[in-house]
Amino acid sequence: MSIKVYYSHTPFWRAEVLRVSLFVGKVEFEDVRISRDEFIYLIKTGLLPNGKKVPFNQLPVIEVNGQIIGQTGGIARYCGKLSNLYPDDNMHAAKVDQIIDSATEITNLISPTIREKDVVKKNEARKQLTNKLLPRWFQYLENILEEEKSEWFVNNEMTIADIAIWRLLGWITSGMLDGIPKDIANNFPKLQNVYIKVHQHPKINEWMLKTYGKTI
Ligand SMILES: N[C@@H](CCC(=O)N[C@@H](CS)C(=O)NCC(=O)O)C(=O)O
Structure with a gap:
């Protein structure tokens, strides 16, 4: 293939x-x-x-x-x-899907602020993201992890859901989005833990080094 x-x-x-x-x-x-x-x-x-x-x-x-x-x-x-990073079980699959769709929704909140040319409007939109919208979505994700009683989003194993959120969080906390502080996810320990677990996964470490020459 x-x-x-x-x-x-x-x-x-x-x-x-x-x-x-x-x-x-x-x-x-x-x-x-x-x-x-x-x-x-x-x-x-x-x-x-x-x-x-x-x-x-x-x-x-x-x-x-x-x-x-x-x-x-x-x-x-x-x-x-x-x-083999997407479950066979229909309910587990739906749980992965809801996380991927959430990553899309969060991205769709941020993307218009990247395209905004008016500086005042852009700053206002970034404030809204920082103070309200992103913490709200992070809390939703944190709640799911709490309910799962697991370090991963679904069925106590790494799936594409964890990989998507790892990269999404990495982007949002990178400092490259002006007005969005790097510590914006610090109050969400379970979410942070997903980030760390994926980042430390040996194969994912290998990917980052091979592809980008460093662990980003
Ligand atoms: N709904 C699409 C959206 C993809 C998307 O917006 N991709 C961006 C790059 S990250 C793009 O191609 N933008 C160009 C455009 O929409 O004109 C998906 O989920 O893949």
């Missing part, structure tokens, strides 16, 4: 949940990094550099034996199934 994952050269969660789960599951894939110009071209035309059409003029996409699939959640489940 030939698998290619297409995304920009960043460790953003949408792509990393795909790349990292395949790597952890020892599933061979080609990690295709799209340049800025290629990405702009794709948004305008829906075409990858190899001329193939993507379904929604967005990234990430995965190409499997020549067929291209979009939408992070769907691709993440596909990669999770190949990698």
